[in-house]
Amino acid sequence: MIIKALTCRNFRNIEELEAGSFDEMNVICGENAQGKTNMLESIWLFTGMKSFRGSRDSELVKKDREKAVNGLEFVSAGTEESARLEISERRTAFLNGKKLKAASELAEHFSAVVFSPGDLSLIKDGPAVRRRFLDTAIGQLYPAYIGILKKYTRAVIQRNSVIKNYRYDRTLEIMLDSFEDEIAAEAVKIVKFRARYISLLKEILPEIYGGISSGKESLETFYMPSAADDVKERLKAARTADMLTGSTSAGPHRDDIDFKINGMSARSYGSQGQKRSVALALKLAEAEIIKNISGEYPVFLLDDVMSELDPDRQSYILNRVKGIQTFITCCDPSNTASLEKGRIIYIENGRIR
Ligand SMILES: Nc1ncnc2c1ncn2[C@@H]1O[C@H](COP(=O)(O)OP(=O)(O)OP(=O)(O)O)[C@@H](O)[C@H]1O
Ligand SMILES: [Mg+2]
Numbered sequence: 001m002i003i004k005a006l007t008c009r010n011f012r013n014i015e016e017l018e019a020g021s022f023d024e025m026n027v028i029c030g031e032n033a034q035g036k037t038n039m040l041e042s043i044w045l046f047t048g049m050k051s052f053r054g055s056r057d058s059e060l061v062k063k064d065r066e067k068a069v070n071g072l073e074f075v076s077a078g079t080e081e082s083a084r085l086e087i088s089e090r091r092t093a094f095l096n097g098k099k100l101k102a103a104s105e106l107a108e109h110f111s112a113v114v115f116s117p118g119d120l121s122l123i124k125d126g127p128a129v130r131r132r133f134l135d136t137a138i139g140q141l142y143p144a145y146i147g148i149l150k151k152y153t154r155a156v157i158q159r160n161s162v163i164k165n166y167r168y169d170r171t172l173e174i175m176l177d178s179f180e181d182e183i184a185a186e187a188v189k190i191v192k193f194r195a196r197y198i199s200l201l202k203e204i205l206p207e208i209y210g211g212i213s214s215g216k217e218s219l220e221t222f223y224m225p226s227a228a229d230d231v232k233e234r235l236k237a238a239r240t241a242d243m244l245t246g247s248t249s250a251g252p253h254r255d256d257i258d259f260k261i262n263g264m265s266a267r268s269y270g271s272q273g274q275k276r277s278v279a280l281a282l283k284l285a286e287a288e289i290i291k292n293i294s295g296e297y298p299v300f301l302l303d304d305v306m307s308e309l310d311p312d313r314q315s316y317i318l319n320r321v322k323g324i325q326t327f328i329t330c331c332d333p334s335n336t337a338s339l340e341k342g343r344i345i346y347i348e349n350g351r352i353r
Contacts, residue, residue, distance in 0.1 A: 001111055001299050002325050003043065004073040004080070010061060011068040011087070012038035014350040020073075025318060025342030028329045035350040036329035037116075040301045043327065044114050046072045046083055048093070048106035052114045052303075060087050074110060077296060081109060107140070111290060111298035115283045115305055122282060123266050123275040127256035134257070137286050138197050141293055145193050152186035155179050156248050163239065164246040176239070183251060184232040190252040191225050197289070198223040198257065204288050209281040211320055214312050217261050219278060226254035273308050280305060280317070287324055302328040306335040314338060 005020035013035050028036045037053075041060075044052055051060065061068045067088035074081055083106060084094040091103035100106065121129045139146045159179040166172045202221050209219035227234045227250040234250040235242075242249055259266040259278050266278050284300075291297045300321070305328065306314050315338040317328070330336055336344065346353050 001296055002075045003299055003327075004075060005071075006039075006043060006073075007071040008039070008042045009069045010065040011042050011070055012060060012062060012350070014038055014042070015062065017350065017352060019345065019352055021343070022325065022327075023341070023343040024323075024325050025321075025339065026325075026327045027318075027336050027339060027342060027344045028327060028347055029333050029336070029344055030329075030331070030347040032331060035347050036331075037303050038350070039347060040114070040303055040327055040329060042070050043072065043299065044112055044301055045070065045085055045087070046074075046106055046110045047112050048102075048104040048110075052116050052118075057087050057091060058089060072110065074299075076109060083110060111140070111294070111296075112301055113283050113287045113290070113298050114301040114303070115280055116303040119279045119283065120275055122279045123259065123270065127254070130257045131253070131255055133282070134194055134197060134255075137289070138193050141290070142193065145190075148186055148189050148193075152183065152190055152252065155182040155186065156251065156253055159183060159235075159248050160246055163242050163248070166239065167243045180232055180235045183235065183248070187227065187231040187251050188229065191228055191255075194225070194252070194255065195223055200289050200292075201282070201285050204285045205281055208284050208288070209277065212277045212281055212313055212316050213274075214316070217274070218263075219266075219281065220260045220263075222258040222260070224256045224258055226250050226252065226256075273310065273313070276305070276308055277313060284321065297324045300324045300326040302326060304329055304331075306330050306332070311338065318342070 003022055005018070008014045008017040017039070028039055030036050041051055041053065067086055070085045072083045074083070082096055085103065085106070086092040093100045093103040093106050095106070095109055122133055135145070135149060139149070159176065162172050162175050162179065166176060198221060205219055205221055209217065231251055235248065238249045261270055261274055261278065266275060270278065287298050287300055302317070305317065309317070314335055318336065318338055319340045
């Protein structure tokens with residue numbers, strides 16, 4: 001995936017922006033609040049996903065304007081494509097001049113992986129964030145997974161509501177049995193998908209992390225499924241306990257992934273820079289997996305990744321990530337001193353100068 005040109009109108013603080021002649025590595029430089037992240041976000045939205053900042057669509061439109069109109073010229077699998085995205089209360093997307101049924105259809109045409117400061121939570125926060133990462137990554141590759149996950153989640157919600165009343169009404173047992181059957185059936189599929197994805201991560205991550213840390217540190221990845229083949233038995237055994245909490249204590253909604261740097265848990269022992277490096281390596285691995293499966297690298301968007309990384313790690317990102325078109329924001333131009341080849345774009349008050 002290669003971006004040839006980007007245009008934005010009335011998007012965030014950007015009134016009008018036209019940018020092109022991008023390189024493989026593109027550094028977006030500027031002071032705080034000038035529009036660097038906004039520019040990355042405008043590219044990201046062509047994946048058809050929600051903003052990586054969690055903003056509502058109405059917040060994307062420049063204040064006091066009616067709608068934002070962004071355009072992206074890109075090459076995918078050797079074919080030139082042109083996408084347009086109009087954002088107001090809702091989104092309307094066009095590909096090569098033709099209106100798409102839904103903006104989310106853009107996902108079939110353009111792909112990107114984003115790393116933003118919030119992604120540090122992948123390492124430092126609780127397991128929910130890691131499950132979300134897995135689910136999004138797998139769902140992008142295998143849309144059927146999203147349906148399985150929905151069915152599973154619905155069955156868990158149903159079991160939770162029934163188990164609350166099970167203490168008073170034992171006739172609910174038949175319903176519990178059937179929900180637990182459904183949970184177990186979907187759980188097996190989910191665990192299989194996740195185990196497969198994590199085995200891909202295990203193959204790729206050590207080399208990437210070794211690169212980021214100049215070979216000084218090793219990274220290991222462990223899948224920690226809450227239950228594997230025994231979900232049904234586990235749920236049955238947990239009924240009495242679950243009755244009191246009104247929740248379901250086993251199953252993929254309790255899974256986790258553990259990362260170990262030099263044998264020690266990154267979450268508990270990792271330094272700030274190490275955590276950032278693991279999160280970044282994870283995103284690079286995601287891009288690699290997309291390439292191995294779809295045949296093409298996604299575009300890589302890196303927001304504010306340079307701070308907290310030492311010069312060797314910065315140089316790895318700027319110079320050693322090959323074959324992936326990358327857009328990276330950065331406040332301090334001295335962080336890009338080691339840039340060997342690429343383009344520096346300066347942005348000021350929503351304008352490229
Ligand atoms: N809908 C909007 N309308 C007008 N301005 C907006 C809108 N949304 C955000 N902005 C403004 O855009 C400006 C630039 O935001 P952006 O997040 O891109 O900055 P940045 O260059 O990444 O800065 P930093 O280095 O601090 O991360 C901010 O001042 C913000 O208030
Ligand atoms: Mg920013």
